[in-house]
Amino acid sequence: MIMSVQLFTFIKYMISGICGVGLHFSTTFLLVEKLKIKKYYGNTFGLISGLIFNYFINRHWTYSTEESNLISEASRFILVAFFCLVLNHFIVKFVHEKMTKGFYYSKFISVVILVLVKFYLHTIFTFI
Numbered sequence: 001m002i003m004s005v006q007l008f009t010f011i012k013y014m015i016s017g018i019c020g021v022g023l024h025f026s027t028t029f030l031l032v033e034k035l036k037i038k039k040y041y042g043n044t045f046g047l048i049s050g051l052i053f054n055y056f057i058n059r060h061w062t063y064s065t066e067e068s069n070l071i072s073e074a075s076r077f078i079l080v081a082f083f084c085l086v087l088n089h090f091i092v093k094f095v096h097e098k099m100t101k102g103f104y105y106s107k108f109i110s111v112v113i114l115v116l117v118k119f120y121l122h123t124i125f126t127f128i
Contacts, residue, residue, distance in 0.1 A: 006123075012062040013119050016054060024050030051081060063127035076126040083121070084114050 028046030031037040037045075055077050059065050067073040088110050095106035 009062060009123070010119060013058065013122075014115070016057045016062050017115070019057065020050040020054035023053050058122065058127065063122070065127045067127070073126065077122070080118060080121045080126055084118050087117065088114055 024046045026046075027049045028042045031042035031045055032039050035042075055074060058077075059067075059073065065073065091110040091113060092103070092106045095101050095109050096103050099106075101109070
């Protein structure tokens with residue numbers, strides 16, 4: 001029973017993540033291609049909008065948390081996101097340079113690892 005609950009939570013987590021990436025990319029596209037905002041500003045705003053979306057959808061739908069201290073929980077979410085950003089760079093650099101794999105292959109390996117790491121950290125640390 002516990003395994004099926006975790007699997008269902010993981011599936012919801014994956015759906016939430018896909019929606020967040022979709023929002024990130026569509027916001028970036030709209031700002032850069034349609035409103036002619038500089039690429040890096042548009043990308044930054046797209047990333048931030050995706051992160052905010054992911055926080056709230058995970059809070060209310062994936063984990064259905066009832067944490068009353070929104071600031072504390074959001075801070076844990078940001079801490080996990082920052083940790084995983086740094087870990088992403090280390091994984092990509094290691095796989096690309098030390099294992100001499102292609103850059104995009106290295107990014108793919110990093111994404112697979114980080115999906116699991118972030119799910120685990122959000123489950124035991126962020127949305128408790």
